[in-house]
Amino acid sequence: MSEHFIRGMTAPDLMCVCIDERGAAGSSGRLYHRYGKEPGLFQNEYQLLTLMEELMDRIGYPQASVEMRSYGKKNPETGRGEKTPAVSAEEVAGQQGRCATFLVHVQYRQNATWQGEIFWAERQRLQTFRSALELLKLFDSAR
Incomplete structure (x- = not known):
């Protein structure tokens, strides 16, 4: 099934989340992507x-439908990078x-979420x- 998932995966934002440790404070690990x-x-x-x-902001995919609010500096321009x-x-x-491995494809960023x-x-x-x-x-839940 993973080969089927990858074969159909031409999305530029394919990410691999590698969970290396789980603890009371949360999970830690590595994030791999194509860029x-x-x-x-x-x-x-x-x-x-x-x-x-x-x-996702750096590559401009998927494009966010709303601009995130912030108390600090203005958000940088997006989608002009790699x-x-x-x-x-x-x-x-x-x-x-x-501990676990996940392939993630964010298809949409709508309503200020994914x-x-x-x-x-x-x-x-x-x-x-x-x-x-x-x-x-x-x-x-993947334990």
């Missing part, structure tokens, strides 16, 4: 979502976490999610 050879490291789920959001993948989808999907698909590699299970919160709950 960099080195993983993004995260110590908790908030950092993971921030890395994912920054990637357009050519540095790594193949197969290389991204070939990574593995010590909608898409998540594939739990170890169990060969595909689920859809309708919000970033639901995505986090799917990560957490």
Whole structure:
């Protein structure tokens, strides 16, 4: 099933979330994507979502339907960065976490949240999610 998921996956925002540790403070691990050879490291789920959001803003895919509000500086312009993948989808999907591995495809960023698909590699299970919160709950339920 993972090969089927990857074969059909031409989306530029394919991400591989490798969970290496789980603890009371959350999960930590690595985020792989097609626009960099080195993983993004995260110590908790908030950092993971921030890395994912920054990637989607950088490549402009999927395009956000609303501009996020902030108390601080104005958000940088999005979608003007990298357009050519540095790594193949197969290389991204070939990574593995010590506790769990997920392939994530965010299809839409609407209503200030995300909608898409998540594939739990170890169990060969595909689920859809309708919000970033639901995505986090799917990560957490995979134990």
